[in-house]
Structures are given as C-alpha cells and as structure tokens.
Amino acid sequence: MFEELKEAYHFVFEKELLEEINKSGYLKEFKEGDVIIEIGDHLKSMPLLLNGAIKILREDQDGDELLLYFLERGDTCAMTLSCCLGNTKSQIRAVAERDTSLIMVPIQKMDEWTAKFKSWRYFVFESYQMRLTEMLDTIDTIAFLNMDGRILKYLQNKAKINQDKKVNSTHQQIAYDLHTSRVVVSRILKKMEIENKIKLFRNQIEVLEL
The missing domain is CATH 2.60.120.10 (Jelly Rolls)
Structure with missing residues (x-):
C-alpha cells in the first residue's frame, strides 16, 4: 500500500x-x-x-x-x-x-x-x-449548454478520466447521470454520430471530438 x-x-x-x-x-x-x-x-x-x-x-x-x-x-x-x-x-x-x-x-x-x-x-x-x-x-x-453540448462534454470528461476514447456507458446510464430521458440521449447520440463527433457501438461510445 x-x-x-x-x-x-x-x-x-x-x-x-x-x-x-x-x-x-x-x-x-x-x-x-x-x-x-x-x-x-x-x-x-x-x-x-x-x-x-x-x-x-x-x-x-x-x-x-x-x-x-x-x-x-x-x-x-x-x-x-x-x-x-x-x-x-x-x-x-x-x-x-x-x-x-x-x-x-x-x-x-x-x-x-x-x-x-x-x-x-x-x-x-x-x-x-x-x-x-x-x-x-x-x-x-x-445553465448555458443545450443537451447536445452537455452530452458531448460528459463523454469527453469520461474519456479523459479513463484515458480512453472508448467510453463504456449505456444510453440509460448517461440519462441517469445527466438527469434526462434515455429516448432523448439516444436521439442526440445518433445525431452526434452523423456529425462525426462520436461512433456508437453496443454499450460503448468512441469519442472522436476531444
């Protein structure tokens, strides 16, 4: 120790x-x-x-x-x-x-x-x-970021903490942590993937924009 x-x-x-x-x-x-x-x-x-x-x-x-x-x-x-x-x-x-x-x-x-x-x-x-x-x-x-910005910042922080671009989080867990609904999280994540900010996998998200 x-x-x-x-x-x-x-x-x-x-x-x-x-x-x-x-x-x-x-x-x-x-x-x-x-x-x-x-x-x-x-x-x-x-x-x-x-x-x-x-x-x-x-x-x-x-x-x-x-x-x-x-x-x-x-x-x-x-x-x-x-x-x-x-x-x-x-x-x-x-x-x-x-x-x-x-x-x-x-x-x-x-x-x-x-x-x-x-x-x-x-x-x-x-x-x-x-x-x-x-x-x-x-x-x-x-107060100042919309939910898109909050989710991206959340993922960036988790990637930094874990020193890994691939974040192991379910859509439901993100919703719990950010006090929102899973449906909202899933919709925004899909939009962010289209914008090439993230890449979605099963129970894992790769953060492309750090």
Whole structure:
C-alpha cells in the first residue's frame, strides 16, 4: 500500500506525512459500479484516491441523480471533508467509475495534520477550490449548454478520466447521470454520430471530438 501511496501523492505530501497516512489509514478496494459513499451515511474517514476514478452524484427529492464531478488518482472529495469536519450526514453519492482503490484516513487525524503539516493544509484548501470550480462548471453546463453540448462534454470528461476514447456507458446510464430521458440521449447520440463527433457501438461510445 505504501508504494501506491507514494506514487499517487509523493508530489503533494512530504515523506513524514506519507508515513503517517500509511500508518493511520486503511486500504479499501471497489469494483466498477460499487457505491463507495451513500447519501445519508455518517462518515468516519475521508478517502485518498490511489487508483481508479469516482463519480460524485447528487440526488433530488424524486430520487433522480445528477453528476457533479469526477475524482482521479491523487484527489479527495471536498464534500466528504466537509461532512467529516462537521460531523454531518453525506449529501452525495460516490460511485466507482472503474475499479478503484482508496486509503481511508480517520477524521481524528485531520486536525492534527492540519496543524502539523503545511502540505496537508494546502492539499485540503486546494481540494475545496478544485471541487468548487468543478461544481460551478457543472452549473454553467446546465445553465448555458443545450443537451447536445452537455452530452458531448460528459463523454469527453469520461474519456479523459479513463484515458480512453472508448467510453463504456449505456444510453440509460448517461440519462441517469445527466438527469434526462434515455429516448432523448439516444436521439442526440445518433445525431452526434452523423456529425462525426462520436461512433456508437453496443454499450460503448468512441469519442472522436476531444
């Protein structure tokens, strides 16, 4: 675990902090599609992403989901940080975008490391800033892009996160993530294929316009 931790975070944390994280944290692994954090969970630890990718979702009062942002290796979730520090229930759902491994850090260590390690303070503040920027980008996308633009941006983001032009997503899954209907998604995807922006396969979409 320590080698994976160093590889993912050596450019962020000094050796002493990496050793403390390795000593205090514990490894958890998830398969693609597994729910890592559920809405309403009481969180006792925060995740540091070693490998894989995670999508963060919100849910409305009718149970419909909306994708907020993705997390990659070297990231953590600012909304999880807030819940840990405030001892409140989770307001997001975190789902493994692909097979994922995490180090879970006990919340009791967060205050200690904030006082002890400058790199930890910077990491926490930067995480808040990055996630806020991504959520504002999501709001802008909903407010200013039509559904064609939202779907293309969604596919481009997934291709970037997975480092693969071929995105493994069903039309129904895209509809869930973007809070729309499968019929609308299918119609727009077919139109985008005619425009040579994507290429459709069974349960897979190749993004041609990155």
